[in-house]
Amino acid sequence: MSSHLLLGQIITFDGQPSAAAPELAARHEPHGAVLIEDGTISAVDTAQTLRNAHPEAAIVDYGDALISPGFVDTHMHYPQTRIIASWGKRLIDWLNTYTFPEEMKFGDPAYAHDVAALTLDLALQNGTTTLASYCTIHPQSVDALFTEAANRNMRIVAGKTCMDRNAPPGLCDTPQSAHDDSLALIERWHGKGRAQYAITPRFSPTSTREQLEALGALWSAYPDCLMQTHLSEQTDEIAWVKELFPNARDYLDTYETTGLLGARGIYGHAIHLEPREIDRLTETGAAIAHCPTSNTFIGSGLFDLAGLSSRGVPIGLATDTGGGSSFSMLRVMAATYEIAQLRGTALHPAQLLWLATEGGARALHLQDRIGTLAPGYEADLTILDLASKPAIAQRMSRADTIWEALFPTIMMGDDRAIRDVWVAGERVSRAAAAP
Template sequence: MNKNETTLKAFRASILHFTADPALSEQAHHWHEDGLLVLEDGRVKTAGDYDKLKSTLPEGALVRDYRGKIIMPGFIDTHIHYPQTDMIASPAPGLLPWLDSYTFPTERRFEDPEHARSVADFFLGELLRCGTTTAMVYCTVHPESVDAFFGASEQRNLRMAAGKVMMDRNCPGFLQDTAESGARDSEELIKRWHNKGRNMYAITPRFAPTSTEAQLQLAGELAQAYPDTYVQTHVAENTDEVAWVQSLFPKARSYLDVYDQYGMLRPRSMYAHCIWLDNEDRARMAATGAAVSMCATSNLFLGSGLFDFAGADKAQVALSLATDVGAGTSFSMLQTMNETYKVARMGGTYMPALRMFYLATLGGARSMQLEGTVGNFAPGAEADFIVLDPKATPLLERRTTRTDSLEELLFALAMLGDDRAISATYAAGKQVHQRGE
């Protein structure tokens, strides 16, 4: 048996992936109705029309037949809290009381490594069941919660970014670190986990109100010392929060400016929500390479506001989609597209399905500075992909058999799809989820 026969895998299906933002280019996607995806050693070798590529396969090569389904890159969720899995769908009148009543008490339990690992295993299973192969994940203030998460991710060989929450004020004492301990623990975790396998570390001050200036200063110094790590935090989610930040940091021009003053606006920095930004903020994000994580579901759930798509596009800020579980009420990026479409319409923007699928794949990869690693089927990219089933439910089947364009087909999947539409999920070329198993 030759080398190709042992390492090469091939999959036949309709194939979709992106090379550009459909909002900026008419040639942004590749669609092969009868396509072939060829992998070697867990990476993409090629993707294209079946008739053109079948002759390139070695004699006797096995081809997994997914005809009638769509193969596309795995979804990328750029903002999600794994410790909040058990408190998803918790009632509260707004962000700040929701944190006090549910979030902080739930996160307290993550000082227990066994509890943290149990939740991490369930959380990753849910992501894979929903077709998400890469995520930017918040742990808790406890280093044990990070070890548990990365251990579970490493076992599945997933491309994940995560970090210990840094929080030294305006929180319960049982969740409070100090400026020094938060930075010290974060640096130790960076050295232990960053770029170990497919794990990536994210420096994670929860949000400006729960960090002193000393802690933000040390977080910014870490961000500069380790430029290939990520920075993740929240900004301008809620008007009460924005007013609170203004009272805590009166010298800052804006909420975003607080982070900018401490060197945390840079490539590989991800800012969740970004609802109440102004044009100067957006221009600054674009200039520094910082990215926006749009969280439509949680913004609706908490009544935070509507994201300004037109303003973000005018500033050419990097955009991505996120579920924001547990304020988000679904792990499914398809359900997130559904909510994103509606938020965009309420703000006067029409969001085509092609662009939503771009934002959930290559858009997320670009926002994370991972283009060429994940997010599309460029040769050499890691083979993280999903198999979408347009006939997953009776209603989906009835609707998708009546579509007459790719846009209409994808729109139906975005509006009507959920975890049931994910037939299979692959990470680095290995199947990590099969519907029904």
């Protein structure tokens, strides 16, 4: 049995950090250790305790660096990697000007594999070890992402994006082909290795009611799959949904009445929600993917993290690449903090770290496998250098608590703060992770 003992600072959580007293849910060990055996965390304790108990383990000493669960990105679009940071559009114009022309290229398997490999390597370079991605309507785009993730032994959630209207003809399927293609992909990939399938209607404006119903029926037949889509991202999008679905009570109702609302659903953005929609998300246990860098970059609005969290809605953080302008979950955490400040809430570093790790795992229903430093969990780990550049180092040197030491990295850190990454117990070299 191969074993590695990683030494460094560790933070563990007893539960979700509350707004009132976030530190009470967290435990900090400045001289901690994580024992990895055959791809799994087998022990978490003080460095001295585990050194004494496991003298045979190979030591990897990270000094004052923080050993964290790998970051979990709950919503992104790998086909948009090459159009990230494109200028000057809101949602609908973004799709027509940048997204749809780029997605047309993913009918070419070689192109899809190239972009999938690039996206996953950029994710690893930024400390993300699990991600949930939309693909394109092309089944080969799904095969490419799952194959490249398997090559890296990464945990992955993905699905074929389904659209049968309001998109170029080359990007439209039908209700029947969306169902049949998705079914074939479920049978090929779901539950194989570290892969999970997500049934993926892009959003209501690009699917007829017939297609949404076909995908709802598929989800009913395969309820252990996830379902991912978009919800209430921009006000003009919501107005468009009302035109397209005049009998719907609200945007969420277009999913609810077609079998696409449930506990294993992940709804991206959810910024401009009606009271009924909040009630139904709460009642069903559906999750929201909060995409703060995208929401500011495309001008969508300010997500109500505090309000929805107080209702118990599961929330994970997400890059929303390429509407989001960064592959870094550190940048996403910083933007989460900034948006919360604009809504009158100062989030604690413990809350931000939890959202980017265990919170994301819970949103993807993977909380029993990843996102936590505890025995039995898969050893997906990100090692954070808390003094990765001079501006951060000078602030960290004056810190009196772990939270004062961590917060500058959350707010100013980038890929240089990612000292190391472990995927399923295997160390990913920084050189190998770079594109």
